[in-house]
Amino acid sequence: MDASTEAYESLIRSAARHLKGYPRRLFQAEVATILCGGSARLAERRFGWGREAVETGLHEARLGIRCLENFAVRGARRSEQKDPQLAADVRAIVEPHTQADPELKSTRCYTNLSAAEVVQTLKNQYGYSDDRLPSERTMRDILNRLGYRLKRTQKAKPLKKTKETNAIFANVAAARQQYDGDPETLEISIDTKAKVNQGDYCRGGKKPDRLGGRAAQGLGS
Numbered sequence: 001m002d003a004s005t006e007a008y009e010s011l012i013r014s015a016a017r018h019l020k021g022y023p024r025r026l027f028q029a030e031v032a033t034i035l036c037g038g039s040a041r042l043a044e045r046r047f048g049w050g051r052e053a054v055e056t057g058l059h060e061a062r063l064g065i066r067c068l069e070n071f072a073v074r075g076a077r078r079s080e081q082k083d084p085q086l087a088a089d090v091r092a093i094v095e096p097h098t099q100a101d102p103e104l105k106s107t108r109c110y111t112n113l114s115a116a117e118v119v120q121t122l123k124n125q126y127g128y129s130d131d132r133l134p135s136e137r138t139m140r141d142i143l144n145r146l147g148y149r150l151k152r153t154q155k156a157k158p159l160k161k162t163k164e165t166n167a168i169f170a171n172v173a174a175a176r177q178q179y180d181g182d183p184e185t186l187e188i189s190i191d192t193k194a195k196v197n198q199g200d201y202c203r204g205g206k207k208p209d210r211l212g213g214r215a216a217q218g219l220g221s
Helices: 003-019 021-035 042-045 049-064 084-097 117-122 137-144 167-178 197-207 214-221
Strands: 098-100 109-111
Touching: 003 021, 003 042, 021 042, 021 049, 021 117, 042 049, 084 098, 084 117, 117 137
Parallel strands: none
Antiparallel strands: 098 109
């Protein structure tokens, strides 16, 4: 093969690489018909193309039809598709530790389990072997595809003290000192609390577990 022929064939290969699907098969079929006598095997040996693709292109060109491509099914299948029982077991593990979006703004579910904990549970409680277990990174992707939010529920932060707090208590102390011991003055102590929702949907779904004792019970119970 001389240099001009090699450059010519290299140009044909480059043109085929820039096409895909039906246009590529049609181009390969045309090249095979003109330069390879209509032989898909010779086109495979000469240009490095897949023989099945060239044969399909020759049939399409001869019959005037087009085969529909299904690119979506190409590539590696997802773990939960190859092993449907894996998806069922993951749901069984995660569901008891899951809650809906507290503000009901999406259908996303939140769980307090990490991907590593799910993998470990599959191994310890469900008897999954090491070659069947997905990696931690793959498990995060699986949980994401199953609709679980891979983020722990954020703990509620303590409420910040307002700027007027010190002035309010100073005013109360001054009033008590002024009327302390006055028999004509009646002192009344009132303890007020803010009205909040109860259960998992109070305070945006955040648990007031940083507050201790009765304060936590009064805010989130």
